[in-house]
Amino acid sequence: MIPTSLEDVKKVLKQNLELEGIDIDSTTGDTPLFEGLGLDSLDAIELIVVLKKNYDISIEDMKQGKEVFQTFETLRKHIEENRKK
Amino acid sequence: MADNWTGASVASSFKHKIFYFLIKTGGRYCAYLLLYFVVASYAIVPKFRRKAYPYIEKRFGRPNFFSKFWHCYKLFLSFGKTLVDKAVFGILGKIEILSSQQDRDLCTDLYNQGKGLIFITAHCGAWQSAMAAFDFIKADKYVLYKRVKEDVDKQVYEHGNRKQNIKFIDPTGPYGGTVEMLSVLQKKSIVCVMGDRTFGSQKNEISVNFLGHSINVPGTIYRIASITQTPIVIVFFPTKSNGKFDSMILDNFVVEDNGAKITNYKEYAEKFVNALEQFTKQYPYQFFNMYDMWEGNDKKTED
Structure with missing residues (x-):
């Protein structure tokens, strides 16, 4: 397990997603990624790409995606527990 | 729009x-x-x-x-x-598909590259029957499709005589069906989408010229294809005569990864729309988008 902070995750998202008009710095671990932050279906794909490229993590199916993409904290936890780099 | x-x-x-x-x-x-x-x-x-x-x-x-x-x-x-x-x-159970061996060979060869296959078609010709009948490749087949409550016309398999050989991905479901599409393509499935109608967020639309005026088309599928490197086939299914339809493959390509911005995929959306325009020239009475798909776009261009 490689320790991963919320700030690390935010930094990676900022670098890789089109986040025009979204203030990612003011979010907390409990902020819902989609309803709260305003991400959309295209951002969901980019999140999957980011996870693969930066952490070598694959999202296998819709069910797993829904669990992982609930909030910043669920995303961070999934990265921490599964990252290979 | x-x-x-x-x-x-x-x-x-x-x-x-x-x-x-x-x-x-x-x-x-x-x-x-x-x-x-x-x-x-x-x-x-x-x-x-x-x-x-x-x-x-x-x-x-x-x-x-x-x-x-x-x-x-x-x-x-x-x-x-x-x-x-x-x-x-x-x-x-009566239907006749006249699609050429060349079309079938092309699709089979592209599918055999091992990255799944994406069919992009439109609301024209016998697209609904074709979805159920164009099944010569043995793979799981998914169609991005939203059934509205007011649509009372039965699908082919709903008449009870045919086994449902396709699965549906709901474009209004979680993440607009994108995660599911990405996931099934990674498992080498076939995904079929309608390239002529937009759903949900305008951020995912690309503005292109169709029949001399601007329309918006969905762009997400091109981004997904660029990630999975799945070949895309632009195909339409014109009705040739009563109960007989043909396949008409007008283009096929692999999408280059141009990053996250959806407008970076405009050239691919244009390929689709050019093919659609070609179809309407050949089969003018088989284009079934009975609404104003240009509404608002020309005004936007003039502004």
């Missing part, structure tokens, strides 16, 4: 049942006979004709009232026959 189309059936469930009954008892031509009268009854109603005018005016210039009426009648009749043929396929 807001989604200004609706998937609702124009005719009631009862009227559909009359056609299904005629097909069961008298066959295709019996249903066609009634269709001529039903289509005429719709064509004389201005509110129905107005739904087709945006396309007719773009495709045929600005015809006079009588020729516009005639274009409408032919368009409605062609659409009606497509629906009857679909029901005949579902009820009697």
Whole structure:
């Protein structure tokens, strides 16, 4: 397990997603990624790409995606527990 | 542009049942006979004709009232026959696909590259029957499709005589179906999407020129294809004669990874729209988007 902070995750998202008009710095671990932050279906794909490229993590199916993409904290936890780099 | 189309059936469930009954008892031509009268009854109603005018005016210039009426009648009749043929396929199992061996070989070769396959088609020709019948590749097949409550027209497999050989991905479901599409393509499935209608966020749309005016088309599928490197086939299924349809592959390509910005995929959306325009030139009465897909776009361009 490689320790991963919320700030690390935010930094990676900022670098890789089109986040025009979204203030990612003011979010907390409990902020819902989609309803709260305003991400959309295209951002969901980019999140999957980011996870693969930066952490070598694959999202296998819709069910797993829904669990992982609930909030910043669920995303961070999934990265921490599964990252290979 | 807001989604200004609706998937609702124009005719009631009862009227559909009359056609299904005629097909069961008298066959295709019996249903066609009634269709001529039903289509005429719709064509004389201005509110129905107005739904087709945006396309007719773009495709045929600005015809006079009588020729516009005639274009409408032919368009409605062609659409009606497509629906009857679909029901005949579902009820009697009768359908003939004339697609060439060359088309089948191309699709098979692309699929054998091991990255799944994406079919992009449109609401034209016998697309609904084709989804169920164009199944020579042995792979899981998914169609991005939203069934609205008001759509009472039965799908081929809903008539109970055919096993459902396709699965649906709901574009209004979680993440607009994108995660699911990505996931099934990574498992080498086949995904079929309609490239001519937008869903949800405008951020995922690409503005392209169709029949001389600007429309918005969905762009997400090109981004997904760039990630999975799945080959895309642009295919339409024109009806050739009663109950017979052909496949018409007008382009195929692999999408280069141009990053997250959806407008970076405009060249691929243009390939689709150019193919669609070619289809409408060859089969002008088989284009079934009965709404103003140009609405708002030209004004936006002028602004």
